[in-house]
Amino acid sequence: MSVQQPIKIAILAMGGEGGGVLADWIVDLGEHQGWHAQTTSVPGVAQRTGATIYYVELLPPAPQPTTRQPVLALMPMPGDVDVVLCSELMEAGRAVQRGLVTPQRTTLITSTHRVYAIAEKAAMGDGRVNDEVLVQHAREAAQKLVSFDMARTAEESGSVISAVLFGALCGVGALPFSRADFEATIERGGVGVKPSLKAFGRGCQAALGQDAPAAEPAATVPTPAPQTAAVAALLQRVEREHRPACQHVVREGVRRLIDYQDTAYAALYLDRLAALVRQAGADEDTLVRETARHLALWMSYEDTIRVADLKTRDSRFQRVQGEVRAKADQQLHINEFMHPRIEEVCETLPAALGRWLARPHALHRLVARFTREGRVIRTSSLRGFALLWLLSRWRVARRSTLRYVQENQRIEHWVQRVQALAASHPALALEVARLQRLVKGYGDTHARGLRNYQTLLGVLDRHGATLAPAQLARLRDAALADEHGKALQAALQQQALHA
Template identity: 65%
Template sequence: MRHEPIKIAILAMGGEGGGVLADWIVDLGEHNGWFAQTTSVPGVAQRTGATVYYVELFPGANEPGARAPVLSQAPLPGDLDIVLASELMEAGRAVQRGFVTPDNTTLLSSTHRVYSIAEKSAMGDGRVDSDALLRQARRAAKRFVSFNMEQVAERTGSVISAVLFGALSGTGVLPFSRVQFEQTIARGGVGVKPSLKAFGAGFAEAGDALAGKPPQAAAAGGALVWPRHPALDPLVQRAQALPAGVSAIALEGIRRLVDYQDPAYARLYLDRLADLAAAPGGHDTELLRETARHLALWMSYEDTMRVADLKTRGSRFDRVRDEVRSQGDQVLEIEEFMHPRLEEICETLPAGLGHWLSRPHAVNRFVGRFTQQGRVIRTSSLAGFLLLYGLARWGRWRRTTLRYAIENGRIETWLARLRVLAAVNPQLALEAARCQRLVKGYSDTHARGLRNYETLMSVVDRHPHALAPLTLKELRDAALADEHGHQLDACLKRLALMA
C-alpha cells in the first residue's frame, strides 16, 4: 500500500476551468476508493499570476476501519508528483517556483501563450522566448508532455480543463483507467458531450507526445484569401514583383492598409516603397524589407477612428462571447473605458478646425474640461454602439484630419531621411528604419515613444556620416528599455551625443 499521497498542482487562469479540473480529480479519487482534498490560492489577476489549485490523493478510503490521513493544504517546492499548466508561461513559473523536479515530477502543459501584462506593456518586443520556456521545462521535469491545448479546446468546442484532464489520463501517471476518468466527467452533468470530446482529443495528443509523434494538424482555415476585387489585382502584382524577401511583407502591408483605409492608401504605400528602391543604395533587400514592415505599421497608426472601428466589429463581439463562453440567449454587456485627451479630439477634426481648437482660447478650455475624466461606453447597448460606429465611419475622411496631416508629414520626413542615409551608409539607414518601432500605441504611450524616436532622429541628422550603425542600435535598445527615456538619456551622455 502506498504511504505517500499523490501530490498534484494545477496552474490555470480565469475562465479556463481550473477549479472544475481540480474537482474532477477529487471526484475521480473519491469514487474509486481514495481520500482526496483540494485547496486553491487565487492569483492577483489573469495575467499577473494564475490560480494554483492543489490536490492530494491518498489510497485506502474504501478499506474497513480506514483512518483519514492528514493531507497538506499547499504545494511545497520539490514535493510534487504532477504539475498541470494551462499555458506555457505558467509552466515556466511552476519551474521557477521549484514545483517541478527532474527526479519526480510529470509536467503537462499547453504550448500556447497568453501574454502577460509586462510583455504587452514593453516598449519593444517584450515577449518571453517560447522555445526557451520549452527547453527549461524539458530540463526541469522527469517527464514533460506538451501540445497546444487551446487549439484542441477550440476544435472540440470545450475548455482547456477538459483537454488537460484527457492528457492526464493519457500519460498514465494516475492509477485510474480511461473509463474511470470519463465516468467522472459524466457525473458532472454539465457540458458532458463537448467535455468528453475534448477529453478524448487530449488523451490522444498526450499519447502521441509520449510516442514522439508530431501534434495533429489544426483544422483547415485561416489561410489568407485575397478578395476578388479588380482594384486589388495591380497592387498584388506590384508587391509580388518585389524581391522575394520583401514581397511577402508588402502583401501583408497591402492587406492591412486596405482594411485600415482603402486601395488608394495601399497604392500610396507601394509608391513610397518604389521611391526608396529607386534611390541610390535603397535597393538593399534588408532595408526594403524592414521599411516595408515599419511603413505599413506607421501608415496604420492608431487614431480614435481606428480604435472605434476595432471595438465595433462583429468579429470582436464574437471573440468576446467566445472568451467568456457565453451560451445561447445569455445577456452579454461590454463596457469600454475611453479617455481621449484634448489632443486626440483636435486631431480627429478636419485639419483647419483641429489647428484652431488646439490653440488656447475659450472654446479650447471649455472642451478641455470634458477630457479630465474618462468615459465608460457600453458598446453592447444601442446608444454606445452607434456612438462608436459613427466615429469609426468618420475614418472614410481620415485624410482630411489634423492627425493625418501630422503623421503623413512625419512619415515623409522619415522616408526622405532613409533615402539620404541609404546613399551614404545602407546599414545606418537600416537601423534608422528600425527606429520606427518606437512610434506605436495610442495617447500617452504614443507620445512617449514619439519623443524618444525624435531624440534618436535628431542624433542621426546631426551625425549622418560619423554615426555608427551599432551606436544607433544601442541607442534604440536603450529607448525601448525605458519608456520614460531615462536610459536613453544616460546612453546619450555616455556616448557624448547630447544636443
C-alpha cells in the same frame, strides 16, 4: 513502520479555464476509490498577472483499519510535488521558477498555447517570452514532460481545457486508477458530459503518445471578392517596381493601407517606396523590405478614427462571440472602456480647428474637463454602436485632420532621412528605418514613443554618418526597454552621445 505518503498534485490555471473543476474531479476520483483526498486553492492577483494554484493531496487507504485521520498539507512546497498541471505555457515556466517541478519526481503536464502576460503586452518592443526557451526549461526541470496545444484540442472538442488536462493526467499514468474510473468521474459531474469526454479522450491519447483524432474539416474559405481595377493596378505596380524578395511585404502594405484608407493612400505608399528604390543599391533588398514594412505601419497609425473602425467591425463581434462561446439564443453585451484626451479630440478635427482648440481658452478647458474621466461605450447597443460607427466614417476626411498633417510631416521627414543614407550608408539607413518601431499606439503611449524617436533623430543630426549603425541599434533597443526612457538616457550617457 512505514509511513504512507500522499500523491501531491498542483494545478496552475487562469480564470475561466476550469481549474477548480479539474481539482474537484481529482478529489472525486480519489474518494470513489476509497482514498483520502483534500483540495485547497490560492487565488492569483488577476486572471493573467497570476494564476490560481489548486493543490490536491491523495492518500491511499491504510492497510490496517484505523480510527486516525490523516493530516494533509494545504499548499505545495518546492521540491515536494509529484504532478504539476498547467493550463498555459507561461504558468509551466512559473511552476518551474517556483521550484514545484523537479527532475527527481515531478511529472509536468502543460498546454503549449500562450496567453500573453501584462508585462509582455505592455513592453514598448517585442516583450514576448520565447516559447522554445520555456519548453526547454520545462523539459530540463521535470522528470517527465507532457506538452501539446490543449487549448486547440479543447476548442475542437467543444469543451474546456480542464477536460483535456484530466485526460492527459489519465494517459500519463501518474495515478493508479483506470481510464474507466476517470471517465466515470466526468459522468458523475453531469454537466457537459459528452464534450468533456471527447476532450478527455483526446488528451489521454496525446499523453500516451498516440495521434489525436483528426479535427473536423474546417469550413470552406469563401472566394475573395474580385479586385477592382484600381486595386489590380496597384498590385501590378508592385510586381513592376519591386524585386521578388520585396514584393510580398510591399503587397501586404498596399492591402493594409487600402483597408485603412483607400487606393489613393496606398498609391502614395508606393510613390514613397519608389523614391527609395531609386536610391538604394541593387542588392539592398533588406533595406527596401524593412522600410516598406515600417512605412506601412506608420501610415496606418492608430487615431480615434481607426480605433472606432476596428471596434465596430463585424469580425470583432464574431471574434468576441466566439471567445465567450455565446450561443445564438444568448444576449451578448460589449462594453468599450475609452479615455480620449483633449489631444485626441483636437487631432481628430480639421487641422485649423484642431490647432485653435488646442490653445488655452474657455472652450479648451471645458472640453478638457469633459475628457478627464474615461467613458464606457456599449457597442452592442444601437446608441453606442452608432456613435463609434459615425466616428469611423470620418475617415473620408482623415487627410484634413490635425493628426494626419502632423503624422504626414513626420513620415516625410523619416523617409527622406532613409533615402539620403540609402546610397552611401545603407546599413545606417536600415537602422534609421527601424526607428519607426518607437512610434506606435495612441495617447500617452504614442507621446512617449515619439519623444524617444525624436531624441534619437537628434543624435543622428549631431553625428550624421559618423554614427555607427550598431550604436543606433543599441540606442533603439534601450528606448524600447522601458516606457519612461530611463534606459535610453543611461545608454546615451554611457556612449557619450548626449547633446
